[in-house]
Ligand code: HEC
């Protein structure tokens with residue numbers, strides 16, 4: 001705690017003189033590959049003193065948010081003037097160079113960090129995070145290695161700012177860098193059971209407003225007539241699959257570096273499986289590589305319909321031991337609301353799993 005306080009205070013002083021010379025991340029000056037030293041130089045605010053957001057930065061709220069130990073979040077996107085998003089692939093939008101995203105994290109009413117990433121070239125995104133000063137007036141660029149223990153969020157539990165490598169572990173995997181700004185996440189057909197769903201506020205971008213503003217090029221016509229939603233056997237399953245897609249699917253998908261695990265928890269709109277969604281087809285009845293320590297020999301499965309205690313998917317989502325917790329990064333407190341939902345879904349027998357034949361070979 002004292003280490004980080006000193007760090008932020010010193011940085012604030014040191015940056016006093018850097019400020020004048022620092023480059024703003026302004027679209028009209030091209031796209032920079034280096035993050036400015038202060039959040040106020042990134043173009044997020046029209047006036048940092050009053051916290052007024054630049055109106056070109058549009059707020060949005062994904063329908064399935066990431067659990068970050070209960071942080072209150074605000075998010076904005078800046079699309080370059082006049083540029084469009086190539087939306088022909090409903091699962092992977094190609095955003096224009098210069099697109100910038102910010103996400104603010106607050107605990108107990110105090111801003112703690114604001115994350116940012118931006119598309120610097122057609123193939124490269126840059127990631128950065130800013131730690132808020134104690135006086136809440138501005139936030140300072142955090143080293144690429146991250147910053148540990150920036151805010152106490154529960155007795156003895158601390159929020160840490162991820163390293164750049166950790167940003168990339170979630171955002172780069174599967175090459176879907178923007179995880180909350182997708183057709184499914186912005187769909188106007190919002191899931192009422194999504195854990196920690198944030199209400200849409202006036203002015204927020206949604207799939208509909210992006211279409212209306214002509215921002216989506218080559219979008220499939222049905223995106224307007226039938227806003228995408230997770231197809232599931234019942235409302236609870238819909239919420240579970242959406243939750244797993246956001247909170248687990250950024251790493252567990254067929255295009256990621258850990259694809260060889262065979263676990264696919266990302267919900268893809270473009271693929272319709274003959275039996276069940278990938279999150280069920282790749283888990284129900286599969287043994288997996290990791291065995292639940294408390295399960296009887298040979299009984300551990302990634303998912304055992306009817307038995308949360310024999311389902312590694314649930315056991316590891318519930319765990320907060322560093323060696324077994326899922327996700328492995330970005331959280332130190334379990335998501336009780338989501339765990340209750342997942343537990344009830346598995347205990348209830350996982351309706352869609354019934355449509356899939358049991359796997360013959362174990363993974
Ligand atoms: C555990 C996985 C994970 C880690 C680690 C992570 N993110 Fe994210 N991030 C997500 C997910 C999932 C979303 C979308 C859901 C949401 O915003 O609640 C997201 C959303 C964002 C957004 C809003 C744009 C978008 O993609 O929807 C920004 C900006 C962002 N993250 C920046 C960062 C930066 C910078 C880091 C590293 C300092 C980082 N993230 C680390 C998973 C992660």
Ligand code: HEC
Pocket residue numbers: 169170244247248249250251252258261263287288289290291302312313314316317323324326327328329
């Ligand atoms: C930041 C990337 C990341 C995210 C996000 C993530 N995981 Fe994992 N997961 C891993 C890695 C890496 C492994 C392999 C190493 C290990 O088993 O610890 C793994 C392994 C697993 C395994 C064991 C697979 C097997 O074959 O035995 C399960 C089950 C699992 N994760 C479930 C989840 C669930 C459920 C979530 C969301 C609540 C999630 N993971 C989110 C990275 C991630």
